Amino acid sequence: MCSIGGVLIFGELDEGRARAIEEKLRSIAIRGSERGRDSFGVVVLKRTGEFLTYKSRESAERALSKAPRLIEPGAVAAIFNNRAEPTTEHIMDKREDDIQPMLGEYIAVSHNGTIANDVELEKKYGLRRKSKIDTAILPPLLEAKWDGTLEGLRSILRDEVVGSYALAVLDRRRPGRVWLAANFKPLYAMWDRELNALFFASFDDYMQDGSSPPWALNPVKRVEPYTAVEAGVDGTWRTASLWRADAEAGDGKKRGRALVVASGGLDSTVAATLLVRQGYDVTLLHFNYRHVAEDPERRAVREIAKFLGVPLIEIDMDFFRVVRRSPLLGDGEINRVDRGREGAEFAHEWVPARNLVFIALAVALAEAWGYDYVATGINLEEAGAYPDNEMEFIRLLNAVMPYATGPQRRVRLLMPVGHLVKHEIVRLGLEIGAPLHLTWSCYDKGPKHCGRCGPCYMRRVAFKINGVRDPVEYDLPPGEEEEFWRGSKPYVVPLPPAARGLAARLHKSLQ
Numbered sequence: 001m002c003s004i005g006g007v008l009i010f011g012e013l014d015e016g017r018a019r020a021i022e023e024k025l026r027s028i029a030i031r032g033s034e035r036g037r038d039s040f041g042v043v044v045l046k047r048t049g050e051f052l053t054y055k056s057r058e059s060a061e062r063a064l065s066k067a068p069r070l071i072e073p074g075a076v077a078a079i080f081n082n083r084a085e086p087t088t089e090h091i092m093d094k095r096e097d098d099i100q101p102m103l104g105e106y107i108a109v110s111h112n113g114t115i116a117n118d119v120e121l122e123k124k125y126g127l128r129r130k131s132k133i134d135t136a137i138l139p140p141l142l143e144a145k146w147d148g149t150l151e152g153l154r155s156i157l158r159d160e161v162v163g164s165y166a167l168a169v170l171d172r173r174r175p176g177r178v179w180l181a182a183n184f185k186p187l188y189a190m191w192d193r194e195l196n197a198l199f200f201a202s203f204d205d206y207m208q209d210g211s212s213p214p215w216a217l218n219p220v221k222r223v224e225p226y227t228a229v230e231a232g233v234d235g236t237w238r239t240a241s242l243w244r245a246d247a248e249a250g251d252g253k254k255r256g257r258a259l260v261v262a263s264g265g266l267d268s269t270v271a272a273t274l275l276v277r278q279g280y281d282v283t284l285l286h287f288n289y290r291h292v293a294e295d296p297e298r299r300a301v302r303e304i305a306k307f308l309g310v311p312l313i314e315i316d317m318d319f320f321r322v323v324r325r326s327p328l329l330g331d332g333e334i335n336r337v338d339r340g341r342e343g344a345e346f347a348h349e350w351v352p353a354r355n356l357v358f359i360a361l362a363v364a365l366a367e368a369w370g371y372d373y374v375a376t377g378i379n380l381e382e383a384g385a386y387p388d389n390e391m392e393f394i395r396l397l398n399a400v401m402p403y404a405t406g407p408q409r410r411v412r413l414l415m416p417v418g419h420l421v422k423h424e425i426v427r428l429g430l431e432i433g434a435p436l437h438l439t440w441s442c443y444d445k446g447p448k449h450c451g452r453c454g455p456c457y458m459r460r461v462a463f464k465i466n467g468v469r470d471p472v473e474y475d476l477p478p479g480e481e482e483e484f485w486r487g488s489k490p491y492v493v494p495l496p497p498a499a500r501g502l503a504a505r506l507h508k509s510l511q
Helices: 015-035 060-066 118-125 134-145 150-159 244-248 266-277 294-308 319-323 337-345 354-369 391-404 422-432 454-465 478-484 497-510
Strands: 002-009 039-046 051-056 075-083 107-115 163-171 177-182 188-192 197-201 220-222 227-232 237-241 257-261 281-288 312-316 373-375 412-414
Touching: 002 015, 002 107, 002 163, 015 039, 015 060, 015 075, 015 197, 039 060, 039 107, 051 060, 075 107, 075 163, 075 177, 107 134, 118 134, 134 150, 134 163, 150 177, 150 227, 150 237, 150 244, 177 197, 257 266, 257 354, 266 281, 266 294, 266 373, 266 422, 281 294, 281 354, 294 312, 354 373, 354 391, 391 412, 422 454
Parallel strands: 257 281, 257 373, 281 312, 373 412
Antiparallel strands: 002 075, 002 197, 039 051, 039 075, 107 163, 163 177, 177 227, 188 197, 188 220, 227 237
């Protein structure tokens, strides 16, 4: 709807630095006008507590070409707004009070987003605002209800305000402070070393050119979604969560509900078992996507769900029949070169965007059905061949999640084995009693593991490294198998979690 931005100025401000800061602020504002050209406004706060205001019905570039000097020695902070006027708040004849930043007696607010309950707040607290524009409710609301603390701002935004926002607040009674907050609207802060100033804006590239070499860049930090920040010239940088779920978490002992995308293979099974052991309320989610190994995978995941004593959601989908272009979808042969070594080191059986599709669908289910997490069996070993198994894939998707789900509907992605290679996953599975004997890893449809594809190769070697014989059968010559597993200990079938719990209780009662 808009772009916002501004600056917090540290130290004594001389004429040269004042001009340089103003030049940079103007540049940021003009770049930010791509998000709004219906009006432009800026409020400068002086160290004495005075506001200097400049507002225009024109775009930032035209307005600033006519603007007076804005940043002079004595200035400590400034906020601006490039407004994109929504159809629901179109004003034919704008007054100065209709142009952001909005001003109260001592509060100035620049806001990007929509306040959906502005009328309700006005009636609830008997507030008087200077414009019918929804943002105009924020200065009188803060002046009536805010105690000037970060915690107080968090409470108002989290518990009172309904809508979307990235905002910056100045209080002329508290010069040398700026408060920033965002739910799912973007907001970034940048420390300019040379100018000794903290700039902030809706996008990071409004503040500096990302194509410059690292040594020419200033540090940039995203204001994390659903976060309020207090920044001060005394070096203060405090944050507070705006997630209602964090306020409701209490002592934090409850782990939450986790939807685990489960193939029936080693990685997702160990991931699910680990989450169960850690106290998460786990549900398995399995996709039957018309691939070669669909039948054995489906049988495996059903048995795994029974063993773990957790619910299973199965989704039948034909989408990948349209996608095709993968040996796993019936287009071409499964790679078995060098007994799977090559298949383990390169993505011959890549299914286009499969993990992204699965995660997107899982997140939609999680949001709709109240799950807190979506977990996968993404791991470090397969990241060597498959881009969508890289930890960075999940890390970046997690950064996107607040923009992919509805307001206050937080879903986070987990990768319990994301940092492990295959033999470490097997070792962890053995340690925590994961039902490795029930898993299916082969790219082929059975009835036995082929022993020659990439996943079979990795699996056999991973068990061998751990000195334990793999409990599944391979379609390989018996003599070769016996020779391969010589010296390995037999696999011991673990007890299901429910049985382990009963055994522990019995043991305790007998002591």
